[in-house]
Structure formats: structure tokens, C-alpha cells
Amino acid sequence: MSAQMQQLSSGRKGRKALPVGHYRGLGSWAVVFFIFLYLPIVVLIFYSFNANRMVMNWGGFGFDWYLKAFQNDDIQQAVWNSLIVATVSTIVATAIATMGALVLARGGSFRGKTVSLGLITLPLMVPEIVTAVAVLIFFSAIHLNWGLGNVIIAHITFCIPFAFMPIRARLEGMDTSLEQAARDLYASPWEAFRYVTVPLLMPGIVAGAMLSFVISMDDFIITLMVGGAGSTTLPVYIYSMIRRGLTPEINAVSTLLLLVSIAIVTAYWILSKKTET
Amino acid sequence: MSSWLPKSEAGRRWLGLAPSYFVIGIFMLVPMIIMGVFSFLEPNPYGGVKPVGSLDAYVKLFFEYDLEDNLVFNPGYLNIILRSFQLSFGATLLCLIFGFPVAYYITLQPENRRNFYIYLITIPFWTNLLIRTFAWIIILGRGGVIETPLLAAGIIEDSLRMMYTDGAIAIGLTYSYLPLMVLPIYASLEKLDFRLLEAASDLYANRFEIMTKVVIPLCKPGIIAGCILVFIPCLGAFIAPNLLGGGKKLMLGSLVQFQFASARNWPFGSALSMLLLSAVVVTLIFYARAARKREVMEGSA
Numbered sequence: 329m330s331a332q333m334q335q336l337s338s339g340r341k342g343r344k345a346l347p348v349g350h351y352r353g354l355g356s357w358a359v360v361f362f363i364f365l366y367l368p369i370v371v372l373i374f375y376s377f378n379a380n381r382m383v384m385n386w387g388g389f390g391f392d393w394y395l396k397a398f399q400n401d402d403i404q405q406a407v408w409n410s411l412i413v414a415t416v417s418t419i420v421a422t423a424i425a426t427m428g429a430l431v432l433a434r435g436g437s438f439r440g441k442t443v444s445l446g447l448i449t450l451p452l453m454v455p456e457i458v459t460a461v462a463v464l465i466f467f468s469a470i471h472l473n474w475g476l477g478n479v480i481i482a483h484i485t486f487c488i489p490f491a492f493m494p495i496r497a498r499l500e501g502m503d504t505s506l507e508q509a510a511r512d513l514y515a516s517p518w519e520a521f522r523y524v525t526v527p528l529l530m531p532g533i534v535a536g537a538m539l540s541f542v543i544s545m546d547d548f549i550i551t552l553m554v555g556g557a558g559s560t561t562l563p564v565y566i567y568s569m570i571r572r573g574l575t576p577e578i579n580a581v582s583t584l585l586l587l588v589s590i591a592i593v594t595a596y597w598i599l600s601k602k603t604e605t
Numbered sequence: 606m607s608s609w610l611p612k613s614e615a616g617r618r619w620l621g622l623a624p625s626y627f628v629i630g631i632f633m634l635v636p637m638i639i640m641g642v643f644s645f646l647e648p649n650p651y652g653g654v655k656p657v658g659s660l661d662a663y664v665k666l667f668f669e670y671d672l673e674d675n676l677v678f679n680p681g682y683l684n685i686i687l688r689s690f691q692l693s694f695g696a697t698l699l700c701l702i703f704g705f706p707v708a709y710y711i712t713l714q715p716e717n718r719r720n721f722y723i724y725l726i727t728i729p730f731w732t733n734l735l736i737r738t739f740a741w742i743i744i745l746g747r748g749g750v751i752e753t754p755l756l757a758a759g760i761i762e763d764s765l766r767m768m769y770t771d772g773a774i775a776i777g778l779t780y781s782y783l784p785l786m787v788l789p790i791y792a793s794l795e796k797l798d799f800r801l802l803e804a805a806s807d808l809y810a811n812r813f814e815i816m817t818k819v820v821i822p823l824c825k826p827g828i829i830a831g832c833i834l835v836f837i838p839c840l841g842a843f844i845a846p847n848l849l850g851g852g853k854k855l856m857l858g859s860l861v862q863f864q865f866a867s868a869r870n871w872p873f874g875s876a877l878s879m880l881l882l883s884a885v886v887v888t889l890i891f892y893a894r895a896a897r898k899r900e901v902m903e904g905s906a
Contacts, residue, residue, distance in 0.1 A: 348799075348802050348803050348805075348806040348815065349713070349799055349802040349803075349815065349820075350713065351706075351709075351812065351816070354706055354709065354710040354713070355710065357706045357707065357710065358706070358707050358710045358711075361703060361704075361706075361707045362725065364703070364780070364783075365725070365726070365729055365780075365783065365784075366729070367744065368737050368740030368741055368743075368744060368780070369729065369732070369737065369740065371740050371743050371744055371750055372736065372737075372739070372740040372743070375743055383743055384743060384746065384747075384748045384749055384753075385748070423624075424624040424625055424628060425625070427620075427621040427622070427624055427625070428621060428622055428624070428625040430621055431617075431618050431621035431622050432622075435614075435618045435621070438615070438618060444622055444625070444626075447625065447626065447629050447630070447634070448625050448629065450629055450633060450634070451629065451633060453837075453885065453889065454633070454637070454882065454885070455837060455838060455840065455841025455858065455881055455882075455885060456838070456841060456843075457841045457843050457858040457861050457862060457878070457881070458637070458640075458841060458861070458878045458881055458882055459633065460862075461640065461861055461862075461865055461874060461875070461878050462633070462636035462637045462639070462640040462878070463632065463633070463636050464865060465636060465639055465640050465643055465871065465875070466632070466635065466636035466639055468652075468653060469639055481632055482632065484628055484632075485628055485629055485632045485633050488625060488628065488629060492625075539731075542731050545733075546731075546732070546733040546734070548733070548734070548735045548844065549843050549844070549862075553862070553865065553866075563733055563735050563736075566735060566736065566739075567735060570739055570742075570848065574742070574743075578739065582733070582736040582739065585733055585736060586732050586733065586736060589731055589732040589733065590728060590731075590732060592731075593727065593728060593731040593732075594724075594728075597724050597727075601720070
């Protein structure tokens with residue numbers, strides 16, 4: 329009886345005797361799941377080294393399409409546009425989100441708090457295509473033709489909630505006693521904020537900025553609808569390439585964009601793990 | 606240094622929130638209201654609208670004018686809407702079937718490994734959806750990764766014609782939003798007290814009963830949240846139907862885009878967007894009510 333009890337209570341760790349809560353085949357199911365999740369990414373990267381003109385006919389290993397992509401002026405322009413849009417939107421959205429998060433996480437409870445929270449997270453709730461169309465209508469109704477500026481405005485809007493969430497989470501997990509200590513030691517409210525709150529909040533701000541940057545770099549639908557000629561970003565350019573015909577150049581460009589996103593998200597992950605402990 | 610800040614607490618509060626209100630209010634809320642107004646106007650054939658009130662955009666959802674100007678029922682658009690719901694529902698179900706066991710499996714792992722699995726699941730989510738969907742063309746397409754070895758081995762003789770089908774769209778949608786199903790389910794499973802499973806086992810519940818009567822009811826909030834997080838973006842999806850459906854198998858999202866990019870019927874596109882938006886609102890209300898009901902039940906227990 330006691331042996332049985334022991335086996336049961338070790339439920340989560342002991343795996344050989346298939347304890348309570350464990351099911352046969354779960355592991356293999358997970359393996360299939362991760363293959364499904366990563367197969368497209370692996371295939372995409374693999375075929376970017378295809379030397380053939382056609383994506384699907386393997387013509388040997390080569391970097392030809394990377395070289396070709398680097399020499400393509402349109403791609404360079406699109407990369408520049410993407411970087412400008414993502415950088416400006418990230419800076420503005422992170423600043424706005426930080427101000428909002430400070431009020432909503434630290435301002436106590438007040439009338440309109442739920443509404444404010446709802447408004448800030450609104451871009452997460454509305455389907456992207458609806459946002460795209462609504463912004464397109466709006467810009468045309470007020471005759472706003474700032475080219476890349478239009479795209480940046482739209483990006484700032486939907487980046488705010490992505491920057492907001494990690495900053496707010498960080499603020500809510502932060503101990504207020506350090507700020508109080510600073511105030512007790514005659515720091516002015518501004519000094520306490522500048523020298524205590526901001527440094528402590530920094531990991532949250534960096535995380536929020538990283539997420540905004542990735543979201544902005546990857547956005548396709550909203551940019552496609554809002555951006556006119558001359559404000560083509562990299563995803564929109566990739567889309568036009570796909571429509572023109574499949575060449576491994578698409579894979580090469582996509583692989584590079586993919587690696588940028590993976591690098592940023594990995595940095596974010598390491599950063600958030602560090603701040604947890 | 607801080608003399609320019611408003612003195613009162615409330616003043617500072619609204620100063621902090623003002624930029625968020627300004628940007629999201631002006632560039633998201635106002636545009637959606639204008640879109641709502643546009644859906645009740647007449648289309649301008651060159652794009653845009655004429656300032657004439659009309660219900661045509663909504664009538665067009667169900668009817669069309671025949672040669673003698675009579676309204677006749679036209680199921681064309683209704684079918685697209687219906688298919689959007691079916692495909693979104695199917696993809697959500699596939700995500701659940703595929704994702705739930707994995708979320709459960711991760712919960713059983715030691716903590717450092719759990720974090721790594723979660724990292725692996727979030728990576729595809731943060732990478733470009735367009736690119737990941739494009740990769741499925743290489744996998745499913747004629748002469749693609751699946752077909753070529755099967756053809757070479759003589760298992761199949763002709764192309765499987767997997768692309769440009771509802772099945773391809775469903776795979777694309779499932780793939781796109783799978784992480785959104787696993788993450789909330791994992792979040793609620795993580796809080797599960799595994800002693801409850803042992804208690805159930807001591808009370809002679811078999812493995813199947815433990816799963817259906819203990820685990821699943823306890824992580825129901827995560828399952829519902831996951832289903833909603835998958836269902837909503839599926840309904841408005843544009844990339845998967847466009848690339849994998851070949852632009853012929855339309856869904857609501859691609860139909861909306863088509864109205865603005867090619868058909869130049871802005872009021873109809875706006876009406877379709879309003880329809881999409883109301884489907885989202887209904888789903889969210891359903892979610893909020895389920896959450897409240899749960900709170901009440903837990904409160905009284």
C-alpha cells in the first residue's frame with residue numbers, strides 16, 4: 329500500500345510506470361506537433377539555398393539567390409522602408425505605452441480605468457483586415473497623403489498594446505517599497521521616478537519595444553492596404569514577389585526576415601528569463 | 606524639474622493617458638465609426654463613396670437585382686460568409702485537438718524544459734505569417750515537398766491537387782494560429798493541482814474519466830480562451846485564403862480586401878467589415894458571460 333502511495337505521489341516525475349495523469353502517446357503527439365510547427369520554416373530555409381530558378385526543382389546548393397536579393401534595388405528600398413517604419417513606430421508606441429502603463433498600473437483605481445484598458449488593447453481585439461480597411465477609409469476621407477507617414481501612423485496604433493503589455497506586467501510585479509525609500513530619503517517625486525522607477529522598469533520597456541519592433545516589421549495586411557506606391561515594406565514586397573512567380577529569391581529574403589524576428593524574440597526570451605530571477 | 610506637470614493626481618493621470626487616447630481614438634476608433642457610416646452610403650464607381658444614404662450594401666449581402674430590376678435572393682456572398690464560419694470553426698477544432706495534448710504534455714515536464722517548449726511554440730508566432738504561409742505552398746503545391754517523394758516512389762501517379770482547396774486553407778489557418786490555442790491552455794493547466802488527479806484515481810476513476818471529469822473541466826477557461834483567440838483571427842484571415850486558396854476560395858477577410866483593392870465598392874466592403882466586427886463582438890460577449898458565470902459559481906462554492 330505504501331509503495332503504491334509513493335508511486336502515486338511521485339506522479340509528475342516518475343515516468344516509467346505511467347503514473348496517474350500520464351497518457352500513452354503524448355510524447356509522440358508532441359513530436360508530431362513540433363514537426364508540423366517547424367516544417368514550413370525548415371523547408372523555407374532549405375529551399376533558399378536552391379540554385380535552380382524554380383523554387384520546387386532542386387538544382388543544387390548555392391548562395392546565388394542571396395546575392396541576387398542583396399543586389400536588388402527594390403528589396404533594398406523595401407528593407408529601408410521597413411526599418412524606418414519599425415524604428416519610428418517602436419519609439420513612439422513604446423513612449424505612449426509607457427505613459428499609459430504608469431497610470432494604469434500605478435494610478436490606483438479611478439473612473440474610466442476599465443475603459444482606458446479596453447481602448448489601449450482595442451487593436452488586439454479588432455481583426456487586422458477591419459483595422460486596415462478602417463484606416464484606409466479614414467486617410468482617404470481626410471485626404472492624408474504622407475506616404476510612409478501614413479504607414480507609420482497605422483503601425484504606431486497597433487504597436488501600442490504590444491508595447492503596453494510587458495511594461496504593465498513589469499510595473500505590476502515591481503515592489504513600490506524602493507520608490508518609497510527614495511522618497512523617505514528626500515528624493516523629489518521626479519528624482520524617485522528618474523533614478524528608481526525608470527531603471528527598474530527598463531527591462532519591461534525594452535521587452536515592449538522589442539515586441540513592437542517585431543510586430544511592425546512583420547505586419548503585412550495593414551501596410552498593404554494603407555501604404556501606397558513608394559511605401560512598400562519588405563513583407564508587402566515579398567507578397568508582390570509571390571504573386572509574380574515563385575523563385576528562390578523569395579525564400580532568401582524571407583529567411584533573412586525570419587532570422588531577424590527569431591533573433592529578437594530569442595533576445596526577448598533571455599531578457600525576460602533574467603528579470604524573472 | 607517637474608514643475609510643468611499638473612499638480613493634481615487626476616490631472617497627471619489624464620496627461621499620462623492622453624497620448625494613448627489620442628492615437629487609438631483618432632486612428633482606430635474614429636476610422637471604425639466612419640467605416641460604419643460608409644456602409645450606409647452609395648458607392649462611387651471609382652472608389653470612395655457618394656454622400657447618399659442607402660441600404661444597398663447590406664441588401665447586397667443577400668440579394669441582387671435581376672435584369673428587370675427585381676430583388677432576387679443571391680446566396681453567393683452568404684455562401685462565402687458561411688464558409689468562413691465553417692473553415693474558422695474547423696480550424697479552431699483542429700487546433701484544439703492538436704494543441705490540447707501538447708499543452709498537457711508540456712505541463713508534465715520539469716520546469717526548465719517547460720519554458721523551453723513554450724519558447725519553441727512562441728517562435729513561429731512572432732515570425733512573419735505571410736512567409737510561413739508561403740512555405741506551405743512549397744510543401745503542398747504541385748511538385749512540392751509532399752508530392753515529389755510520393756510520385757518518385759510510385760505511390761501516387763498524378764498530382765494530389767492539394768493546393769487551392771478548402772483543406773489547404775484549413776491547414777494554413779490551423780498552422781497560423783496553433784500557438785494561440787496552446788498558450789492559454791497551458792497557462793490554465795499549469796495551475797492545475799495534480800493531487801486532484803490522484804484523488805480521482807483513489808476514488809476509482811479510470812484514466813479516461815480523470816481526463817474528462819477532472820482535467821478538462823478545470824482547464825475549461827483556458828480552452829475557451831484558446832478557441833476564441835484562434836476563431837477570431839481565422840474569421841478575418843486574408844493571407845491563408847489568398848495564398849493557399851488561390852484567391853478563388855474567398856473568405857470574409859479576403860472578400861473585404863477585394864472590395865477595396867479591386868471591386869471598388871467601399872460601402873459593401875464596409876458592410877462586410879461591420880459584419881465581421883459584430884461576429885467578433887458576439888464572440889467576446891459570449892466569452893465575458895462565460896467568465897462571469899464561472900466567477901459566480903466559484904464565488905458561491
